[in-house]
Structure formats: structure tokens, C-alpha cells
Amino acid sequence: MPRNSWDRFNWSDVTPKAAFMNRRQIMASGLAAAGMSALAGPGGAQGVKKGSPYSTVAEPNTFEEITSYNNFYEFGWDKGDPKAHAGQLTTDPWSVEIDGLVDRPGSYPLEELLSHVTLEERIYRFRCVEAWSMVIPWVGFPLSQLLAYVGVQSSAKYVAFETLVRPEEMPGQRGRASIDWPYREGLRMDEAMNPLTIMATGLYGEDMPKQNGAPIRLIVPWKYGFKSAKSIVKISLTDKQPLNTWQQLQPSEYGFYANVNPTVDHPRWSQATERVIGAGLFGGRQETLMFNGYGEQVAALYSGMDLSKYY
């Protein structure tokens, strides 16, 4: 059995399903009707393709674990803050501005973008730079499909992403200065085009929970979690490497590439192992894998780089 089954007893077999069923019952009762939006359209939850060759066979974390232990600093600094405060976020209507080196720049309603892509399930390992990890059954589509729809110009070398700025609904954006909002991230074009790179609109077959970055976020499974920007409102194609939030905040600790690498420690902690969320009282650390286990798909992108260094 995969992923630390020795200290998960039989919980792993029942809990994800149980959590999912609870949520379905809530949906059926109509309480969460306001949360139904993007996935109700073409390629809705019903039509999500499963069994992707890119999905891991590892046991997914429970819905509860995935939605109650989060980093989303727009809603506060504690792991429980996103769940406690993201409920007030309005995600419908939602549009994504796409600009820069593209043939068809513009402000795209989310429904329009989703009508030109194919949603599928991708069960990915997720490794935060803070040395914890989960396995998450995302619903999403390859970023390459979206880029094909808007038409990327040959001079484009990077893709930059920006998260929503809305202090009225995001308490972490009010008060004392911290991050220079919006939260920003970026990828090199070949990373953006890699089939593992997805825009996720849900998890466990449901619309994306707000604390996980509703209604649409980036997922780059071979990179530390901070690359996977949430609640994206802007995508820019550029010929210059964009500055990302964590590199801007602390360049001695966080880089642009941020590929998962167990041989290069963070200045303040080891990256050799990771704490498996939900692995129980008795610990549950596992070895961190180079490129988070996705080396077969992505190592060639970095063939010229010295993997004993941090980028």
C-alpha cells in the first residue's frame, strides 16, 4: 500500500469518501448552492475524466485535511485562517485578464475559458517549502490548452500570474504591511507548457474550495507549493523573468525556480524529508523526492543546471 499506510490504519480507505459524501449531502441540501458556478458549465464535474497517466497511485489526503490546513496569506498567516475567513470571497462572476505577448489579449470570463478546455482529475503529490506534504485529487486542465486558446507569440519566454487583490474580502490584505499584493508567481514557457502543469478549478470532483484558491489556481507539482498561485485574475506573457512574491520577500531563502530538491536545504531547515499531513500521531515523515517524484517528466527541462544549488 502507498504512502505511510502503516500508521493510517483503515482510515485512508474510508475517510476521503466519507468527507466527500458529507459535502455532497450539504450540496444537495442547497446550503452550498452559491458555491456552484464554474463547474456547472461545459466540462462540469460530471464530465471529469479520470485515470490520467500523470496521476500518482499514492493515497489522497482527506477532503478535511486538504481544506483545513492551508497557506493563503490573503486570509491570514495561520494554517486555519484560510478556512475560517475565505468563505466571504466572491468567486462568481470571475474573469481572467490575459495580456502581454499573446495574439488575443483580453478579459476572459471564466466560463469562456472553461468552454475551450477539457477538465480532468489529476492526483498529485504536493510539497510545501515548509517541509510538509499532501496528496491532492485536483480537477483541472493543462495550462497549455489555455495558452493555445489565447495564442502565445514566439517572443514570449515566461508566464506571470497574479492573484486577486480585494481587501474588503481578504483580511490579510488589510492592516499591517506584509506582502506587496498581489501575490505573484511565474513560470518559464517550457515549464508552463509541460503537461503536468495545470490550472485547477476543483478537487475531489467538486468546485475548488475557497481556501484552496477558488475559482481557478495554478498547480505545478514538481515545485514547492508557493509556486502554485491561488485565485488567479491575471496571466501575462512576457520576455522577462517575472519576480515572484517569495523571492521578492526573501531572496536569500526563495528563488524563481523553486524545484523540490531534497539535497538543497532551506537556510533554516532541512528539505531531505517531509511531514506527511494526516499520517497520524506517530509521526509520518517520508523522504522528499527530487522534483517531488516528477523527475521523469521534468528533469530534462533543467539539464544545464547544477542541482546542488538553489535557484
Ligand SMILES: Nc1nc2c(c(=O)[nH]1)N[C@H]1C(S)=C(S)[C@@H](COP(=O)(O)O)O[C@H]1N2
Ligand atoms: N494567492 C496565494 N497563492 C498561494 C499562497 C498564498 O498565500 N496566496 N500560498 C502558497 C503556498 S506557500 C502553498 S504551500 C500553497 C498551499 O495550497 P493549499 O492550501 O491548497 O494546500 O498555495 C500557494 N499559493
Ligand SMILES: [Mo]
Ligand atoms: Mo508553501
